[in-house]
Amino acid sequence: MHSEMAGIEIRDLHLSFGSTNVLTGVNLTIEPGEFFAFLGPSGSGKSTLLRSIAGFGPRPQGEIRIGGRPVADLPPWKRDVGMVFQSYALWPHMSVRENVAFGLRERKVASAEIRRRVDEALELVGLAHLADRMPNQLSGGQQQRIALARTVVIAPKVLLLDEPLSNLDASLRVQMRRELLALQRKLGLTTIFVTHDQEEANTTADRMAVLDGGVIQQVGTPQQLYDTPVNLFVAQFLGTANILEGTVEADTGGARFRTRTGDTLSLPSSAGRTGTRMVLRPQNITLRREAGANALSGQILHREFLGSQIRYLVQAGGAEIVVDQSHSAGQDWFEPGTAVHLSANTDSAVLL
Numbered sequence: 367m368h369s370e371m372a373g374i375e376i377r378d379l380h381l382s383f384g385s386t387n388v389l390t391g392v393n394l395t396i397e398p399g400e401f402f403a404f405l406g407p408s409g410s411g412k413s414t415l416l417r418s419i420a421g422f423g424p425r426p427q428g429e430i431r432i433g434g435r436p437v438a439d440l441p442p443w444k445r446d447v448g449m450v451f452q453s454y455a456l457w458p459h460m461s462v463r464e465n466v467a468f469g470l471r472e473r474k475v476a477s478a479e480i481r482r483r484v485d486e487a488l489e490l491v492g493l494a495h496l497a498d499r500m501p502n503q504l505s506g507g508q509q510q511r512i513a514l515a516r517t518v519v520i521a522p523k524v525l526l527l528d529e530p531l532s533n534l535d536a537s538l539r540v541q542m543r544r545e546l547l548a549l550q551r552k553l554g555l556t557t558i559f560v561t562h563d564q565e566e567a568n569t570t571a572d573r574m575a576v577l578d579g580g581v582i583q584q585v586g587t588p589q590q591l592y593d594t595p596v597n598l599f600v601a602q603f604l605g606t607a608n609i610l611e612g613t614v615e616a617d618t619g620g621a622r623f624r625t626r627t628g629d630t631l632s633l634p635s636s637a638g639r640t641g642t643r644m645v646l647r648p649q650n651i652t653l654r655r656e657a658g659a660n661a662l663s664g665q666i667l668h669r670e671f672l673g674s675q676i677r678y679l680v681q682a683g684g685a686e687i688v689v690d691q692s693h694s695a696g697q698d699w700f701e702p703g704t705a706v707h708l709s710a711n712t713d714s715a716v717l718l
């Protein structure tokens with residue numbers, strides 16, 4: 367299956383339904399061959415943006431180019447895109463083979479070539495042995511693989527996936543996301559994956575865009591977005607973020623952050639930083655019984671045993687702070703009510 371790689375460029379896209387702005391000022395460049403994710407909460411506009419690229423729904427204002435070609439005024443079937451939906455939407459009265467062949471028949475491809483390409487697509491998703499089954503004789507995961515085969519068989523330039531794993535149970539989702547990534551790498555197909563599940567985006571995407579309220583909040587690799595969020599929304603949407611409010615003050619030879627409760631944390635010398643909020647991840651804080659430099663004083667509110675980790679909720683610095691401590695057998699725990707000191711690794715802290 368030979369797919370031509372095509373990049374996607376979106377310039378100044380706007381879309382409203384009635385008086386509701388669903389997409390506002392969307393600008394985005396997706397590289398040829400990239401696995402890209404749209405991540406955001408329900409209603410943030412992920413599906414609407416994907417559907418705009420596919421050509422479904424009302425025409426948005428602005429420009430969309432696929433492989434350099436303007437497509438905003440073209441119908442879906444002229445855009446060289448293949449789309450896979452959450453509901454597999456296989457034809458129930460057709461066998462697996464007929465389902466996969468359907469798009470090629472519509473395109474009047476010669477029957478010998480249809481057979482060859484369908485075999486190849488079924489081989490690709492590992493289901494050649496089920497070619498003669500009917501969809502209702504397949505598991506959910508198998509049906510979704512057939513839906514994928516049916517889409518890639520037409521050799522689209524871009525693969526658009528709208529929450530394709532949402533109907534599968536948790537362990538199958540993990541397996542399928544690996545298969546999806548392997549398939550994408552094999553075909554080198556520019557792919558956009560819509561999900562509200564950050565783990566799904568983090569584990570598959572080369573880069574992703576986080577959306578909220580129809581606006582792209584930030585674009586980057588999963589690690590860039592986690593380590594250097596540009597705003598509170600991104601910080602809190604990706605993993606657990608502790609937010610301390612306070613002010614940056616000059617300190618001998620550097621700067622420090624003073625919390626609302628008066629504790630201070632020194633900032634790395636690379637700083638020259640400004641901001642009124644400090645984002646600290648749970649794994650960058652260590653709990654100690656004794657006071658020390660670069661620590662907040664606090665009190666344990668709650669404790670959860672998670673197996674490999676113990677998660678504490680601690681009142682400190684004017685906030686409720688989540689701290690994850692790795693667990694080893696025989697280790698003593700902090701009981702709720704205990705006075706503690708939270709030693710912070712501010713090298714990885716982000717000021718907003």
Ligand SMILES: Nc1ncnc2c1ncn2[C@@H]1O[C@H](COP(=O)(O)OP(=O)(O)OP(=O)(O)O)[C@@H](O)[C@H]1O
Pocket residue numbers: 383388406407408409410411412413414415562
């Ligand atoms: N046809 C429509 N008419 C009116 N409003 C719509 C229509 N389609 C979507 N919307 C609204 O647009 C907003 C974005 O919807 P969209 O489906 O793109 O969000 P999403 O991020 O994909 O959410 P989800 O994860 O729940 O699918 C929502 O507020 C939704 O109610």
